[in-house]
Amino acid sequence: xxxxxxxxxxxxxxxxxxxxxxxxxxxxxxxxxxxxxxxxxxxxxxxxxxxxxxxxxxxxxxxxxxxxxxxxxxxxxxxxxxxxxxxxxxxxxxxxxxxxxxxxxxxxxxxxxxxxxxxxxxxxxxxxxxxxxxxxxxxxxxxxxxxxxxxxxxxxxxxxxxx
Amino acid sequence: xxxxxxxxxxxxxxxxxxxxxxxxxxxxxxxxxxxxxxxxxxxxxxxxxxxxxxxxxxxxxxxxxxxxxxxxxxxxxxxxxxxxxxxxxxxxxxxxxxxxxxxxxxxxxxxxxxxxxxxxxxxxxxxxxxxxxxxxxxxxxxxxxxxxxxxxxxxxxxxxxxx
Numbered sequence: 001x002x003x004x005x006x007x008x009x010x011x012x013x014x015x016x017x018x019x020x021x022x023x024x025x026x027x028x029x030x031x032x033x034x035x036x037x038x039x040x041x042x043x044x045x046x047x048x049x050x051x052x053x054x055x056x057x058x059x060x061x062x063x064x065x066x067x068x069x070x071x072x073x074x075x076x077x078x079x080x081x082x083x084x085x086x087x088x089x090x091x092x093x094x095x096x097x098x099x100x101x102x103x104x105x106x107x108x109x110x111x112x113x114x115x116x117x118x119x120x121x122x123x124x125x126x127x128x129x130x131x132x133x134x135x136x137x138x139x140x141x142x143x144x145x146x147x148x149x150x151x152x153x154x155x156x157x158x159x160x161x162x163x
Numbered sequence: 164x165x166x167x168x169x170x171x172x173x174x175x176x177x178x179x180x181x182x183x184x185x186x187x188x189x190x191x192x193x194x195x196x197x198x199x200x201x202x203x204x205x206x207x208x209x210x211x212x213x214x215x216x217x218x219x220x221x222x223x224x225x226x227x228x229x230x231x232x233x234x235x236x237x238x239x240x241x242x243x244x245x246x247x248x249x250x251x252x253x254x255x256x257x258x259x260x261x262x263x264x265x266x267x268x269x270x271x272x273x274x275x276x277x278x279x280x281x282x283x284x285x286x287x288x289x290x291x292x293x294x295x296x297x298x299x300x301x302x303x304x305x306x307x308x309x310x311x312x313x314x315x316x317x318x319x320x321x322x323x324x325x326x
Binding site: 017019100107111116 | 257263292
């Protein structure tokens with residue numbers, strides 16, 4: 001027997017485990033933020049669309065066990081695929097999902113993500129926590145966190161435009 | 164704008180994010196350990212069956228995107244359900260999966276788990292890393308880690324018996 005508990009680290013088969021958490025306030029109540037995750041047309045606008053991005057496929061089946069599939073590319077870049085499956089949904093309060101990303105069919109990462117929405121005055125405090133496994137050194141935790149912050153800004157713009 | 168990066172913690176909506184990693188050596192090569200995860204009859208024996216456990220359902224579709232479903236109870240306890248979906252598979256080397264646990268239909272946790280197999284002499288060093296989100300205080304990270312160590316011992320017994 002040879003057992004020990006070890007801190008997460010990059011190991012022999014090149015999986016890097018990383019967790020980060022980001023908070024963002026929005027000036028609308030939790031139900032409005034939740035809707036932006038739950039409604040396919042709205043989610044597509046802030047999550048998949050954008051200048052320079054070409055969306056090949058976007059579908060959302062927002063229920064526990066349901067899938068969200070997006071395939072897209074940025075300018076002339078390779079096709080990126082995101083396969084999401086919802087793990088837990090508490091309306092207006094919490095969304096837990098797993099997503100796998102692949103670039104040009106090569107697996108990049110698998111992540112467990114938690115979105116928590118808490119009323120804050122007349123607005124919402126959103127906490128996004130991602131527990132990620134980056135495969136074969138294909139991505140970095142820092143780049144992922146930056147990407148998530150950009151998405152949170154896109155969500156802010158979506159919420160602003162629909163007030 | 165109100166952004167900050169925070170360490171994972173129990174927050175207002177009661178999600179506890181936790182990561183643990185456990186190593187275990189087995190006296191058989193990686194292909195034998197991998198087979199014990201990939202073969203339905205073998206996996207069922209060490210993962211689902213056991214004295215005091217009643218298995219209501221066990222199915223394994225071992226491929227990326229495939230599901231493993233188990234429903235069971237311990238003695239007169241409530242029904243426990245485990246829904247697993249495979250995120251990444253590298254034969255004889257790596258298995259990444261997400262699993263959701265529920266007790267009596269109440270969601271307990273969602274976890275991203277990574278199994279890494281590395282040759283070590285004539286045997287295998289397995290590293291199991293779990294990145295878990297425990298929902299509404301329903302479980303504890305410590306109990307989960309202990310449960311995983313027990314499963315690793317059951318796997319050791321399975322590998323021993325089939326040598």
